[in-house]
Amino acid sequence: MDASDDYRLLRRVPEEPPIEPDDGSPTMSVAVVDVETTGLDPDSDRIVELAIRRIRMTLDGRLVGLGERRSWLEDPGRPLDAEVVRLTGLTDADLEGRRIDDRTAVSVLRASDLVVAHNAGFDRPFVERRLPQVAGGAWACTCNDVDWAALGFEGRSLSHLMFQLGMFFDGHRAASDVAALIAMLVHRLRDGRALFEVLLETARRDxxxxxxxxxxxxxxxxxxxxxxxxxxxxxxxxxxxxxxxxxxxxxxxxxxxxxxxxxxxxxxxxxxxxxx
The missing domain is CATH 3.30.70 (Alpha-Beta Plaits)
Known part of the structure; x- marks a missing residue:
């Protein structure tokens, strides 16, 4: 079935992607990040879930190190809109009294050479407003720093791109999105390049x-x-x-x-x- 053009086989994104041997090649420490929020405005809305996982990548896109999965819920201090509850499955009861571990989150982000998110123009303002100690770091965006159309893909939503890569995941929760992003970064295109290598080439350019x-x-x-x-x-x-x-x-x-x-x-x- 996998070899037939009449079917498309989707595999669930692994929680623990395989790690390749470290051969001494230059590497980068990368924090993969996602947030769920009460709305779209970082000035008035709040983070309700923050997920971070630090990975170590070679510059040609091989995963050679995998840090601990970290995810926190946070009480925004006001009731969630019905649409947020519908999208995330989170409720006011889930968030009551919960708080992000600032010290750990800041430590992981500041120890990373690069922060990657799928829509960094959304995630970064929320993260830096909530954790101002990490402002000014290097960020890259898998949504907007990759020319997906030139690579033969349609659309730019994370779920649709993962579908085209042959994978699926449970979306609209921060930890699941982080796992999907890691799987995306290590995926190799038909020309042999990993998507992390493609992202890095664009994102580091002034x-x-x-x-x-x-x-x-x-x-x-x-x-x-x-x-x-x-x-x-x-x-x-x-x-x-x-x-x-x-x-x-x-x-x-x-x-x-x-x-x-x-x-x-x-x-x-x-x-x-x-x-x-």
Whole structure:
């Protein structure tokens, strides 16, 4: 059945993935992280579950070390919305009086060279607001730092990507998502590269954040079509590009957005600032 094109066999994500021999190759300590929260806004919502597992990876994506599974529930101090209960299965009774072990969580994160999450733009602000001692570390995002379409995948949700990798897991709980992420990182593509290697190549590359400061209202359509996204907090159109594309982007902005005056703002982004 596994060899037939008429069937697709899915395997459950293992809780304990196999560890390969350590041959002395350079490695990185990686904290794989996921959170469940009361909502989408890190300024007003709270973490209700935090899961972390530290792993040691070679730069070519071999898992050579596996730390302890760690997961904590935390009482947000207010009742959960019905949608959160439906998605996670957590209830107010499950969370009552529970608290994240700050000392352990901070120790694991600060001892890691890199933090990986599937949607780091969501997880990172929540983690750093709850544990400000770990702010400023290097982060990578398996959702947005991998060009999944170029690799032949459809969509970017964790469950759908894992399905395409031939695996399934019980989603919407932080510990299950962390196990799935580890399985994703060590998975090898048809060209022999591990997904961790693909992620690392993109995530460690510096980029440029382009802010279309004071862009005229009528430029919104062309900015959106160009790939800019509206940042509600700073109230400006924003796009992250590779350093090699900066010259062409400046020229395009001069012609399409600032022909009557004004100029964008630029800032360099490393994996220590990205997704914050």
């Amino acid at each position: 980029t440029v954040l382009v802010d279309a400061v004071d862009a005229p209202f009528e430029a919104a359509r062309v900015l959106r079509a160009r790939g800019y996204r509206w940042n509600q907090r700073d109230r400006r159109w924003r796009r992250e590009i590779g350093e090699e594309a900066l010259g062409a982007e400046c020229e395009w902005l001069d012609r399409k957005v600032y022909s009557s005056g004004g100029a964008p703002a630029y800032s360099r982004v490393t994996w220590r600032e990205r997704h914050a």
